[in-house]
Amino acid sequence: MLRSRVIVAILCAGLMASCTTFEDAPPTNRVSFVHFYSSSIPFVGRTAEVDTDGGFILSGEIRHSNGSTDALIIKTDARGRKEWERIIPGGVIKDIKATESHYIVTGDSIALNPESSQVHELVNSYARLMILDKKGTITASRITKKLVQQVESGNSAWVNVDYYGDAVTFDNNGNILMLGSYRVPGENMRAYLAVFDPSDITDSLEHISYTQLDHDYVNCNSIHVTPSSKAVWASRIYSANQNLSRQYTLFPFVPLHGPTPPLSFDAAPSFGGNDNRSHAVQDIQRSPLGFAAIGTYAETNGQNANIYFIRLDAGYTVIPGSVRYIDGQQLLLNNRLLANETKTSSDSQDEGLALAATDDGYVLAGSITSTPMIGNGGKDILLIKLDPFGNLIWKKILGGSGDEVVSSIKETSDKGLLIFGTNTINGLSSMMLIKTDALGNLDK
Amino acid sequence: MIRSLLLTFILIGSVVSAQAQCAQTLRLAQSIYEQGRLQDIPPLLLPCLVGDQLSHDGKVAAYKLLTLTYLYLEEPAKADEMMLLLLRTETEFKENEVVDPAEFIALLRTFRREPVFRLGLKTSAVATERSVVSADYIDDGTNRGSHGFGFVAGLSGEIPFTGKLDAFTLNPEFMLQIVAFNGQNEYDQSAERGDTARVTPATERQVWVSLPVSLQYNLYSGQITHYYASLGLSADYLMSSRMTLSSTREGSSGIEEGTRSLTHMRNRFNSGALASAGVKRKIGKGLLIAEVRFKMGLFPVSSRAHTYADPALVFDYKYVEGINRINSLMFSVGYVINRYNPKKLASR
Secondary structure (H helix, E strand, O other): OHHHHHHHHHHHHHHHHHOOOOOOOOEOOOOOEEEEEOOOOOEEEEEEEEOOOOOEEEEEEEEOOOOOEEEEEEEEOOOOOEEEEEEEOOEEEEEEEEOOOEEEEEEEEEEEOOOOOOHHHOEEEEEEEEEEEOOOOEEEEEEEOEEEEEEEOOEEEEEEEEEEEEEEEEOOOOOEEEEEEEEOOOOOEEEEEEEEEOOEOOOOOEEEEOOOOOOEEEEEEEEEEOOOOEEEEEEEEEEEEOOEEEEEEEOOEEEOOOOOOOOOOOOOOEEOOOOOOEEEEEEEEEEOOEEEEEEEEEOOOOOOOEEEEEEEEOOOOEOOOOOEEEOHHHHHHHOOOEOHHHOOOOOOOEEEEEEEEEOOEEEEEEEEEOOOOOOOOOEEEEEEEEOOOOOEEEEEEEOOOOEEEEEEEEEOOOOOEEEEEEEEEOOEEEEEEEEEOOOOOOOO | OHHHHHHHHHHHHHHHHHHHHHHHHHHHHHHHHHHOOHHHHHHHHHHHHOOOOOOHHHHHHHHHHHHHHHHHOOOHHHHHHHHHHHHHHOOOOOOOOOOOOHHHHHHHOOEOOOEEEEEEEEEEEEEEEEEEEEEOOOOOOEEEEEEEEEEEEEEEEEEEOOHHHOOEEEEEEEEEEEEEEEEEEEEOOOHHHOOOOEEEEEEEEEEEEEEEEEEEEEEEEOOOEEEEEEEEEEEEEEEEEEEEEEEEEOOEEEEEEEEEEOHHHOOOEEEEEEEEEEEEEEEOOEEEEEEEEEEEEOOOOOOHHHOOOOHHHHHHOOOOOEEEEEEEEEEEEEEEEEEEOOOEOOOO
16 A cells, blocks of 8 residues: 555656746747737837847837837847847837947937927927947937027027937948938928947037928938948828828938038939829838838828839839739739739738848738738738749738737848737737748748 | 236246246255266256256356266366356356365366456546646746646556466556646736736647557555556547637736637647556456556647747737647546456466
């Protein structure tokens, strides 16, 4: 009897001892994952970059119920697990570049002035450029702000110019190149470029404000420098026509370090200016053959929206016939892109949001609003792989019953895709990091 | 109708009359045996062994008497025949070493009297827990697993070995297993800022068809009680897997409880290593079994491809687990009935 009891005790102990817990188990050896960063208040994903150590650096917004936002920077390991986070009160981070020793960060610092009697002073924005070390400590910070004197109701007053930090990169001399925009109260939104010495960002080496612009210009959150030291990016141009505000796309292409830089974008190629619908560009990326951009093609009220994709050559000229229009439902059900004559045909509400250029083509990241025919509910992520000439290779849909919206997509060193954005379900949003294999799959 | 009733009564009456008559014949045969007139016994007794003219005990006594008769008449073939009929009539016939003649006992021992197999039912309460082969985390929270309870029932067979291996018994079974286990993801982004934790409890229930085969070793045998330990393997097939989960967060709207079918995300075939210990107690013509069994899953129930395969689990509930095996601890009771096939052994 004693022997039996001993055996039973050994068996019971065996069950406990043989079960490895989650904490003790090694991580699964895989190339894909999904990781969420959330709180009891809404988190919104803005941009993600592949870090030099194989991990990732993410930025997002914490949206408080009083309308204020904090910027959130999260450093993760290669599996998306958080290593550290830094909250920067009162602002948003729109672009990050990782170097071996630092992170260059740009965005906005936002100040709420609910007591102000002037409408344009209720919310003031200042462009922010920061350098963080690899532990997330801010080692240098610069705020761009300016006051101008205006006459209102016969009285002279000093008012804030709203500055925004939109994108950041490095020029061919290793200096920091910052793309921003600004608005003098009562005037159009305009663009500016600023160049900084990375060792001292207290003052800019160059600052070019594009003052001679006659529309609102809203920049994408990416800027590139060509080998001939020209800065290139994409902007949405707001064109008012018979009480309708329509957007089209401009591809500014400006020389850096020139003796007398032009203060307008007269020579910049544009796209969609003659269409009666909007071409709202969202992202532009460099490719082995030039550049490519993605955006949303929709009626001026935003309805019947499709994704559009367009290529530019290395000389920053729009390649004729390179534009592709994509309706998500028709793509997923019929495996086809829209012909130019059917580009307004829209079975699903789609948005072109981000773009990654790869060695073998492009990966477009957009969103599709679920229809009775397709989708998992709410907005889902639509991934579309095109070859270098814009021909369809594959497509994928990712998402649950809530809304999944992409804010950036990058190619990783293992040729996988890093997709970052926001997942919203039951009114609470989380930052969402997805790493797939090169084919957009999560199964490996 | 009346004719049928009359016929039934007449039939019953004739059987009762025949049994009474053959019982008297049996007593007369025993008397003749004691007088030593052995040649007179078979013609007297054999007619009573046709049909149901004797009760079960009467038949046993008659066959025993005939076996003894043929033994002393030195007709061994007929003695063997009667002994075989005796053992077929009473499969659990035991000699009485005090009163039975040595020749009878010796003859009896030349026959196979052990059961050739046992067949019965077994039912178990089972506690199941996952063993994490490798972990996947969908957030920076903590994942915890705990055991769940289930139920197992099915057919249990036993094939006792004989000869030098008579301490061993092969134990094949056919079982339906309903097992459950629990997991919970708890994510607290920043408690110091007043965040509340998101808690996502999940319970997975799986239905398996299992074919376990164990080799039992008899540790100790008493008169009616036997203690054993066993080792074995099982082949398992997953019939279905469903997960019920919800997600709550204080101060925020959670995700209401839902059930997801995960059958397509699980490896349908699996195998387990078994280690058991138990006790058997002879009750009636069978054995009551009480057993504790540990089953260690040999292969993961899911693969890397399955971890992020369900959109609702990933994007709605934000719940993934990684790759697991499942282990079980079963407490079983069962009853198996001995099945005999007596025969003359070639050599003893």
